[in-house]
Every structure is written in C-alpha cells, then in structure tokens.
Amino acid sequence: MILTSHAGETERTFFRVFCISNNLRAMLESENLPAFLKNFGTMIEQAMGGDEKTALLGLFAQEAEPTAIVDEKKVTPLPRDVYQGLLACVRRDPTLNCSGNYRSIYDTSSSGQIVLNAQGHLLSSIKHKGRRFCPVSHHVGDSNVIFRVSSNGDTGMRILAMGQIQLIFVHKRRRPDGTDWHQLFVAIRRYRALSQRDMPHDTYGRYTALRAGLVYEALAVPVEVIPVRNIVAHCVTCPYRNSGTSEACMVAFTLDEVSSLF
Known part of the structure; x- marks a missing residue:
C-alpha cells in the first residue's frame, strides 16, 4: 500500500493499525512476545481478535461530539428524505427532543x-474524536463509518452498523423552553449485511483478527439521520468479486476504535 500526500486519514489509519495489530498477533502466536508483555497476552488477544462487537479502544467518551453554530447565510432546505429521517431521529431520542413534541x-x-426546522447548514467535513469525516461527494474514504444504531436515549444493548455518509449538516431547532439548540447530524445509508444464503461465501468473517467481513455493495435505500456523537470510527x-453470491459484495474492514463487527 503506497501512501501519498493525497491519501485520506482513513487510509493512513488503516495502514498504521493493520501493521500494529498484525505485528502483535504474529508475536503472540509465535511466542516471541517480549517477556514484560506476556502478562498482557490475554488483553492483546481480546483487543486484536476478540468478538465483542461493542468494545472500544479509543479514549474518547461515547457521547462526545463537536460543536457548531448554524451560519444563517449558508442554510439550505434539507432534502425531504433527510428531513423525515431527522424528524424520526429527534422524536425517538429523549435527549434530543427534551420532552418536546415535534x-x-x-x-x-x-x-x-x-x-421542526427543515433547513440546515451543509458542511464538507468535520473533525470528530481526532478524525476527519466527509460526505461521500467530498471524499469516499472518509465517508465510510461505523455508527451506533440505537440512540443515546435507548436502553439495552447498543448495536453497531456500517454505513456511508451522504450529508453532514448543522441543524438549529427550537426547544420546549424557547431556546435554540445547534447540533451536528449526518445522513447515512447503511451497508447491508449478507443473507443467510450468501453467508458461506464470507471467508473473512471466520478470522476475527482481521476484523473484516463481506457486505453487499449496493447500499440500503432509506437514509438514516443520526447525531454526529453516534459515529464511532x-x-x-x-x-x-465472487460469482457465487447473489449480488455484488464489498470487503469491509473495521479500524482502530472497534474490535470487531463480524
């Protein structure tokens, strides 16, 4: 893999973490791990090859999110499907609606x-948890993300999914107490998981250390809107290319903040 000045942060992060994780795995499996690290063998195994889908290796709080203020001179009407997704997102999350009925x-x-305000200030990129994220129209590599499906207000296990960012926007909405709240959101289309029929073709998923698996190339049609804080990595x-699957597939790799999705 050749890294040039045009490589995005996703490519650089992938290359760095790939080298680190595989070097550690190789030392662990060949019993060449330095003596002082042998006591941490179990921890390394869990971090680099564990099967806990929600384990995070980052040091950032889950609910951390960047702040932004809507520039009224740059607002534009949101596409109708994005607006409907935003409305559904705000309605289902008590931390977003503050008990208000939108x-x-x-x-x-x-x-x-x-x-609910139907306008937003569109952005070409944001910095979140030390990483740059972009809509697919600006940089394909930095648009592919892992995100939490369930919102901050949900209870129970939080599910992670893979998707591609279509839009990033700052939104201003009126709260029940009469104040305005500016918040960052992303519109995402999800990568679809393989059907039971196609699962036997996923030769990557059996190797947990790879943190990889197959997904369908065609994205899900519905647009989902989530707050930026729900983006994990x-x-x-x-x-x-495999003619045995029912439709075209992609190999998807998770990066350094998630142990595994597969």
Missing part, C-alpha cells in the same frame, strides 16, 4: 406541537 413542517393537521471497503 411535528413535520409538511404536517398542517396538527397543532400545539413544535415545528472509520471503516474501509474494497471490491470483492
């Missing part, structure tokens, strides 16, 4: 509810 700007039949996708 309705769509297109819903004229309801009254006594807060109308980058991921990498590469073309995969």
